[in-house]
Amino acid sequence: MSHHPMSYALDNLRLLIAHDSQDEAEQLMNALRNAGRATRAQLALGEDDLLRALKGGAWELMLCRPTFGDSSFESAMSHLNRLGKAIPVILLEDNFTPDTIKAGMSLGARGVVPNDDRDLLSLMVDRVIEFLRLRKELQHSEIVRHDAEKRLSLLMDQSRDAIAYVLDGMHIHANDNYVEMFGYESADDLAGVPIMDMVSASDHAKLKQLLRSRAQDESQTHELECKGVNTEGSEFDATFTFSASTYDGEACTQIVIRASGVDESEMAERLQEMSQKDQVTGLFSRSWFMDRVDESVAQAANEGRLSTVLYLRLDDFEHHQSGLGLDGADDILKSVAEWLRAEVGEAHLARVDGEDFAVLQPVADMDEAAELAETLRAGIETLMPEVTAKTVHVTASVGVSFVREDARSSQETLTTALKCCNQAQRENAGKGNAVKVHDPMDDVAAGSSEAVAMQVRQALEQGAFSLRYQPLMSLEDEAEHAFEVFVNLPQKQGEAMEASEFMSVAADQGLVGKIDRWVVLNAMRAAAAFSEPVSLVLNLNGASLADASLADWLGKAMRAAKMDGARVTFQFSEGDAATYLKQTGAFAEKMKALGCGISISRFGGGLDPFKLFQHIPATMVKFEGSFTQELSKAEGRERLTSIIKQVKEGNRKTVVGFVESAAQMQALWTLGGVDYLQGYYLQAPMDKLEIPDAA
Structure with missing residues (x-):
């Protein structure tokens, strides 16, 4: 998992x-x-x-x-x-x-x-x-930027180069090397000194010209070779590099004067380039590619420039590896890389994983990206590289995503292209050799209620839902094995759809009762077939609780599965319980008579949650998720402690879910009154019923 x-x-x-x-x-x-x-x-x-x-x-x-x-x-x-x-x-x-x-x-x-x-x-x-x-x-970005600036100023103070920051032609800060180079006592003496004073009078015209062109476009980097002049009037050769920067949160110009005698910049670039290149194909690596996508996300946001990311994967590559050996497979990668390099020209190209390549290129519109993807797919199919005297037939599947002006992150863009590539590989009976272009409307359509309703109906006909089991860890009795059961809807591609994404649509269509019955039946069957006795917490939805025949049906289902009522707890959310108060009360009484537990989930979110206990004989509550999040604050811990105390007064069990970290776990151990813990930190929901190894 x-x-x-x-x-x-x-x-x-x-x-x-x-x-x-x-x-x-x-x-x-x-x-x-x-x-x-x-x-x-x-x-x-x-x-x-x-x-x-x-x-x-x-x-x-x-x-x-x-x-x-x-x-x-x-x-x-x-x-x-x-x-x-x-x-x-x-x-x-x-x-x-x-x-x-x-x-x-x-x-x-x-x-x-x-x-x-x-x-x-x-x-x-x-x-x-x-x-x-x-x-x-935005707040988070501001904090990160501020940290980066602090690190930058530390690096600047340790740099061998002379570095200064200039605003409106005046110095606002400089490191020790710069101060020394021009013969000043300290950086404070430089504050407010115009940059003109740093170069020989014979170069003033050149410097003015450069500053004028910088005023037009500050994003460019400019170099000026000139005579520097110190406070004593003696001159020396210097190359000033002007580039855009920020100092103390304000946009300004950074000036760097290289320490003479060593061309470190070229060496650093070479080293940088070597570290970012893949040894087999000579293409850039994934981290370099991500930096380029980062840049295009910024460009899209600032200039509205549309770019495309093509994710290419060679189909059935393991087959080539086992047939030709690893060296032979490397030769295929080399020839594909060479061909791609020639084909995409100016575009950014990288090898991002085993047999996976990626291309980043600005495009005029989505059609242009689709055409490029198709050209590359068709070209690779006709490539036929010669490896160890054999002609090899290679094909590739291509996924296409876009960096649009509302793009959120480079990661998201690459992942979308990868998902599309996976879809393309499923084409042609799993042989791939296809192109799938991401359509932003797909995301909307996939989530549209019509599409979801259709999927839910199909899943009910074919029994295509799947169950996941998440343990509740008992703090009292280690031998007790209790699981909460969740239902989701597997998708052809991508993550399965969680209940929260389809239940409201199912409710509008009147299908919730059917789904709940399917879940109960299949979870009980799994429990009955399991080697050890387990307890189940089964979630029911509000619309099911309104169905008067449900309680009798559940009684029959339990007998058929030989489930003892003491090992079944039916759970519904506080919001549903409040909406269907009478029906929930009547249902709970009937189930309690069969020896079952009754639990209220998302407890503590409403305006007066304790009012529910007057109508519903709850034996357990599972607290709303934000309580766990607030454990790091004293007032959060106090609020949860007081609400637990009130819940426990009626001998009810308490479950704290959404435990995501050791710190939360620690806080809950010491809180007192908690019977069960649950969350990803302890165990993510599992695809089948099994007892996780004790950590």
Whole structure:
């Protein structure tokens, strides 16, 4: 199993609702939840509530009524400003007119929506989530950039070269070598000295000319060979290299004067080039290629330039390796590399893996990229290299992706091209020799509800869902083997579709009950066939709970699978339990009579989760994921401790999931009151029921 830590950062929107009605706030919360959005909310019915919430928690979004209790939107905004909280606020306005929108915006609302328009609110929440994600990314980049600048200034101080930074023709900083070269006492004496003073009067005209052309385009690097002049007026030969840089976060010009006698730059470039070249083909390596894709991502963002990445893989290469030996296979790689080099000319070309090559090239449009890919595919097919006196027939599959102006990262672009290449290799009955071009609309269509509904129907007909089992580690009894069962929908290519991606569509189509029955039946069969007794936690969806016949059917299914009720816990989310309160209560009573456990997942996200216990005889709860994330903060630990205490009062078991790190694990051991731990750090969900080795 590959370990990929989940990022729960914004899947778990922490929502603060400042409202004048508890009932309406709960409906609002459920509407957002059912649309698959917010998961963790707190209600402020007045000024005191609001201040307590603002001081006590980390909120990502606030929904606010014009007035709530003894407070108002205006007063809430002034508290946010006073406390330095950058929480985007959406105003839920009764009287929705251009004037109230302007008034709300001018007081700092991120958005204004009519109080009764849930669809518009959902769309607005999505916009704000995107804004938050970008803000977080930007913050992260700023921090990384700042660190890089600090490292740069350290390197600069240790450099053998003379280096200075110049803004508007004046020095703002220089290293010791530069200061010495021109005969100054310290860098402070240089501050504010014009760059003109550094070169001989006979070269002033040349320098002025260079500075003028730099003013036109600062991104270029310019060299100036001239006579440098020191404070005593004596002159020396120097080559000034001007390039764009930043100092203290401000754009400026960096000047480097090479230490004479050693042409280190050429040597460094040679070394750099050697370290980045692949020995077999002489092509550049993957890390070099990624740097080029990084550059094109920046170009796409700044200039809107479209580029394409072609990922080429030679088909059935193992066959060639075993037939011709490793040296023979290397000869094939060499001849393909030579041909590609001649064919793609100016484009960036690299060998990125065993028999995988990649090309990066600016293109006018997507069709041009497709044509290039087809040309390369067809060309390789006719190549017929001679290896050890045999003519070898080689073909390649090509995946094509694009660096568009909204491209996020070089990694993503290369991965998309690789996925397309994998798809192309499946063509022609798995023989490859095909091209697959990534269509951005594919991503949208694959996620469109029509496409998903069709897949779900097919999967039900063919029993094509798959189950995954994630252990719950008992802190009480090591011999107990309990597993939570998840369902997903395998895809022809790429990762399987998680339940969260298809259940809401299945619910709209009325198919959820069928899926849940399939899961229960197949999980119980797996448990019955397993060599040791195991307990199962089976997730049911809200729409299933509304089906009155489900409880009787489950009773029969358990008898058929010879499952003892004590080893089965049925689990549903807090949001579903709140939405289908009566039905859930009735269902839980029936299942409890059969000896089964009842668990509420995503617990603690709602406005008053404990209210559910009045209607539902829960024997266990699994806490909402953001609690685990907040364990690193003292207030997060306190909040979880107090909520665990309340849950345990009714003799209920507690599960903390989403454990991603040793630090979280450590914090949970010492917290007390936790019965089960679960998460990728302990064990990722497994494709079949098995007891993982004790770590």
